Amino acid sequence: MKAFLILEDGTVFSGTSIGSTKDMISEIVFNTSMTGYLEVLTDPSYAGQAVVMTYPLIGNYGITPDMESKKAWPDGYIVRELSRMPSNFRCEGTIQDFLASQDIPGIAGVDTRALTKILREKGTMNGMITTREDYDLQEIIPKLKAYSVGDVVSEVTCSQSYVLEGQGPKVALMDFGAKNNIIRSLQNRGCEVVVYPADTPAEVIINSNPDGIMLSNGPGDPASFETIIQETKKLYDSDIPIFAICLGHQLMALANGAKTYKLKYGHRGGNHPVKDLSNGRVYISSQNHGYAVDASTMDPAIAKEAFVNVNDGTNEGLIYEGKKIFTVQFHPEACPGPQDSGYLFDRFMDMMKGA
Template sequence: MVRLGLADGAVFEGRCEGPWEPREGETVFTTGSTGYPQGLTDPSYRGQILVFAFPLVGQYGVDEDALESLRPQPEAVVVSRVPETGAGRRFREWLRRAGIPLMEGVDTRALVLHLRDRGTLRGRLGDGSLPRSSRFAPDLVASASCAVPETDPGEGPLAAVLDWGVKESILRRLRERGVRVARLPWNASAREVLALRPRGVLLGNGPGDPQDLLSGPVGTVRELLGRVPLFGICLGMQVLALACGAATEKLPFGHRGVNHPVREEATGRTLLTSQNHGYGVVDASAEGAGLTVTFRHLGDGSVEGIASGAYPAWGVQFHPEAAPGPWDGAFLFDRFVASLDEEGRKGAAA
């Protein structure tokens, strides 16, 4: 018997096959019914215990050509049931090889309802004892980032990507549009970014609390404001907001799933989006930082997009690359590429 102990004293029971060690992390849930290989390899889940609300996980194995990073990212995975099929066995083996405990046979409906009502809680998978720490490890982003710069060869407009745990699908969406990608480590300076002469900079997603990045990446982005177009996704939007002078906050239980509706404020149209974040921009802080709210969540009204009134800089809290999820926001990559083209025309005219 394995127990998941939560910070408020609640305990949920299940089982783990094979050898495993106790794991601790922020306990979060996702409502997606498909796309679990992409979700599990999203670096934004680093340092978390991931609970699947959908009762059956592992039903189609793992397509290793469609992953978002090289390995599963959560500290542990909690599910109701994995099918006793070849696909289910391959799913279990994939997590086992990565050293990720898989807790099965859990009443995930009760667990998700508990987290929904009590908010996100720290958890410890083991004997039922309470978690020993109260926050993320400070090196989460560093551990999710590339170690050295990587630049695509060939022709085409160059976009720098600040890698704080960026998903592979974000890079794919840029390359599909003819963009060359220069992927830079999490602690790259503004000078290092500008030395590449990029036409624009994409601020990628990643794990943890954006406040932990105040001493490095936030300052880097602040120096880049007005120098090149900036496009932030998820954590990247939060860092952009902090760089502009806005504030961020922890959401009660975050948005994680593939069917979150958001409204584009300028047009009134609704998009279905894929989301994976536990922090957001404080609504009341946006105007004072010179930011316009461009998208809002239709469930709780939270900020889902911002744009600077002073600089070519904007971001969204959701994932326009999907993977998994709907493609309603894919046009945002076209907007970013258009800004690269505009920057190229300015350079040619100078």
């Protein structure tokens, strides 16, 4: 079945429908990872977005037991070529069947290189995937321009707290859309992990006497979560060690007076270089974010810049003065992506033991 991708600037790409055949309107973003498409599909940070995979062949090893959450989250999926015959000893099905089972519309056969160049030059924009050949641009484009992602954290967070047993330090994990490998990275180091919904009051976390607090990744505009920001400030005011990733990093910065801003087209992929300002060392990191902290708006008496993006100089991490708190914009838990910065979990462990 034929399908069309319509961008809000009026550009139209045609291709073949994959997955669900329903109409979809979403924010169109691109990911440069060469592998790990299943982890991308099941990353809750993609809620409210449709993902373009820049690597030209997707699905060649099928669906494997590597999901980062219980379901897929993107609104849509856009690829150049979809493998029809996956080959892998762990393969449990095809990506097209997976998309259909998750009710996610997709389109294959799109010139993803040309599409990505448009998004880089003009910036992230909204788009629509449809199988209707009688579509009316005059009717669709106003709808595309009116679309906004909204509050997606409430959709991806857990509904109630739960405990994952361990013999080591107790970590309270704020679930703003946490990937499974954050939990695995803590459990592999012996931690007992207590996962809390995003709207849990700070007093509940503090009164549970955790050895450390983890603020997870998640989707959406960080500045829009005013209540969560207020609760994050209360966590900051406690003396509990805190490690924050991606959205958690942004929320902690906002809670302490810094500003965030939307990037032109975001950082999404497994090949982003970040520089540790303490020693000049560069790590290759996994990233998935459309917003960044404006480090110039942070009071240097509160926090100093710890990491920067080598490509564009944007902030990639902060260390808080006089506090056992450090935060990063990238994903040290990877999945997909390189493991270069996994040592940050060990730093968090040392911080908790010191506490």
